[in-house]
Each structure stands twice: as structure tokens, then as C-alpha cells.
Amino acid sequence: MRRPWQQAQRSALILAGFAATATLLLGSTWLATHRTVADNEIAAQSALLAQTLPADSFDNVLPASRQPLPTVIQQAFGSREALTFYTARHQGRVSGLIFENVAPDGYSGRIRLLIGLLPDGSVHAVRVVKHQETPGLGDYIDIARSDWAHQFGGKGAANLPSWRVRKDGGEFDYVSGATVSARAVTAAVGRTVAAFHRYHATLLPRDTP
Numbered sequence: 001m002r003r004p005w006q007q008a009q010r011s012a013l014i015l016a017g018f019a020a021t022a023t024l025l026l027g028s029t030w031l032a033t034h035r036t037v038a039d040n041e042i043a044a045q046s047a048l049l050a051q052t053l054p055a056d057s058f059d060n061v062l063p064a065s066r067q068p069l070p071t072v073i074q075q076a077f078g079s080r081e082a083l084t085f086y087t088a089r090h091q092g093r094v095s096g097l098i099f100e101n102v103a104p105d106g107y108s109g110r111i112r113l114l115i116g117l118l119p120d121g122s123v124h125a126v127r128v129v130k131h132q133e134t135p136g137l138g139d140y141i142d143i144a145r146s147d148w149a150h151q152f153g154g155k156g157a158a159n160l161p162s163w164r165v166r167k168d169g170g171e172f173d174y175v176s177g178a179t180v181s182a183r184a185v186t187a188a189v190g191r192t193v194a195a196f197h198r199y200h201a202t203l204l205p206r207d208t209p
Contacts, residue, residue, distance in 0.1 A: 069100075073199050108134060115192045126185070127149070
């Protein structure tokens with residue numbers, strides 16, 4: 001009969017063997033899949049960012065161009081959160097910038113945005129990437145629900161005096177009964193355009209020769 005300490009030692013060795021095998025299997029699985037997972041994440045992010053700029057207007061990998069937004073510009077964006085932006089290039093020349101921004105005053109909370117601007121400061125496209133607005137009512141701000149966000153295309157610094165929804169005396173449409181959602185997004189995009197107009201010399205790097 002085995003002594004208790006021998007039985008305990010045997011059990012410990014068996015458990016250690018199982019643990020080592022499980023660790024090896026998990027490690028092997030991670031090594032085999034992490035590159036694919038990472039590549040898929042980059043591809044998905046690239047596809048989303050690409051929606052905010054003209055097709056074929058850049059030849060760099062957009063996620064790789066990510067930079068933190070300087071604090072002073074972040075404050076001009078009206079955000080207390082740390083924000084980032086992306087620089088699009090075509091043959092070395094800057095062809096657009098994509099900014100993160102957050103509308104803090106949505107009907108149901110914060111609305112996260114991606115805003116694509118051309119070098120002249122005009123908006124190419126706006127995408128709502130995260131929100132909690134009421135389904136079937138305030139969620140029309142999402143491009144997957146309606147074309148509402150298309151109205152920002154082509155607007156720039158010249159439109160800033162009227163960068164509000166029509167209900168507030170501006171030029172942008174909204175859906176009756178869901179004004180708060182449209183007002184929040186419109187204001188956030190307007191702040192982004194205004195900040196770019198003010199700090200464009202800082203945000204637009206010199207083109208490579």
C-alpha cells in the first residue's frame with residue numbers, strides 16, 4: 001500500500017502533467033492563430049476607416065498611421081477622452097485625415113464617430129461606430145440604418161456658422177422626435193471641422209518629396 005505522501009506526490013505529478021499539456025496545447029493554438037486573428041482585425045479596421053475617404057485615394061495601411069491627437073486639439077474637439085487620428089497618403093502625399101471624436105450628449109449616452117476630412121478641410125464622410133440610441137428612432141444616425149450622415153459630405157469651414165440642425169437654425173436635417181441624436185452628431189462633426197480649420201498646420205504634415 002502506498003503511503004499517503006507517496007499518493008499525494010503521484011497525484012501532484014499527474015496534475016502537473018495535465019497542466020503542462022494544457023499549456024502546451026493553448027500555446028500552440030495561440031501561435032497558430034494569433035497572426036490570423038490580428039490580420040483579420042487590421043483588415044476590418046482598414047475597411048471601416050476606408051469608408052470615410054474616397055476610394056483609391058490612399059495607398060498606405062491606415063491603421064498603421066494612427067497617432068494620438070494633441071491635447072489642445074482634443075479639447076477643441078470637445079472631448080475629455082484621449083482621441084486618435086489617422087493620416088491617409090497616396091504616393092507619399094497626404095490625401096486625407098480621419099479623426100475619432102465622441103459626441104457626449106446623445107440621447108442615450110456617448111456616440112463614437114469617425115470623421116474623414118480631405119486636405120482642404122471638407123468632410124468626405126462620417127461614420128457612427130458606436131452608440132446606444134433608441135432602435136427605430138435615434139439610430140438613424142448610423143449609416144447602416146439610413147443615409148442621414150451623407151448630408152455632411154462636402155461641407156467644410158464655410159458652413160460653420162450654420163453647423164446645426166434645422167430646428168436650431170442650422171442647415172442639417174433631422175428626424176422629428178429624435179432631434180437629440182442628430183444634434184449631438186452634427187455638433188461633434190462641426191467641432192471637428194472647426195478644430196481642423198484652426199490647427200491644420202499642425203495636423204497636416206509636410207508631404208514627402
